[in-house]
Amino acid sequence: MNMSHNWVEIGRVDEIPRQGARVITTATGDIAIFRTAADEVFALADKCPHKGGPLSQGIVHGRRVACPLHDWKINLETGIAAAPDEGCAARYPVRVADGMVSLSLIE
Numbered sequence: 001m002n003m004s005h006n007w008v009e010i011g012r013v014d015e016i017p018r019q020g021a022r023v024i025t026t027a028t029g030d031i032a033i034f035r036t037a038a039d040e041v042f043a044l045a046d047k048c049p050h051k052g053g054p055l056s057q058g059i060v061h062g063r064r065v066a067c068p069l070h071d072w073k074i075n076l077e078t079g080i081a082a083a084p085d086e087g088c089a090a091r092y093p094v095r096v097a098d099g100m101v102s103l104s105l106i107e
Contacts, residue, residue, distance in 0.1 A: 005093055005104035013041060013101050021046075021056040021065070026105060031092055032056035033101065034065060034076050042076035043094040043103055049074075049087025 016022045016035040023046055024031045030046035032055050040063070046056045053069035064073045064082065073082040079091040093104040 005106055007095070007102040007104055009100055009102050011101055012099050013039065013096050014099065016041065016101070019060040021058075021060070023056045024103065028105070030054075030056070031103065032065075033094065033103065034060055036060055036063060036076070040076075041094050041096050041101055043092040044074065044076065044079050045090040045092075047089060048072055049081055049089050050085065055089060 010024055016033055018035055019037050021032045021034045024033060032044055032046040034042045044055060046054055048055055048067040050072050051069055053067045055065050055067060055074060057068045058065040063076045065076060066073055072085045074089055079089040081087045095102050
């Protein structure tokens with residue numbers, strides 16, 4: 001199956017705080033764009049799989065974000081909650097080229 005990505009430029013990587021996030025509002029809901037301390041960039045639906053908490057307001061540690069409501073740890077690369085918790089936040093393809101972050105709205 002060949003799915004083409006519709007890449008949309010959303011801003012510069014340095015506009016996203018290290019170990020933090022920026023929120024992009026789309027027709028299908030908010031997407032959190034995360035930046036790790038190592039300048040890796042990931043995109044997840046801004047909704048914890050547990051109670052729908054805003055992941056963008058959580059604290060990034062390594063490649064995980066802690067939901068601000070109940071401290072669930074969500075893997076930024078996969079969207080999967082760390083055991084013993086179960087659930088998954090939708091993830092979106094993201095890329096960085098020449099300091100510019102682009103997002104694809106294909107999950």
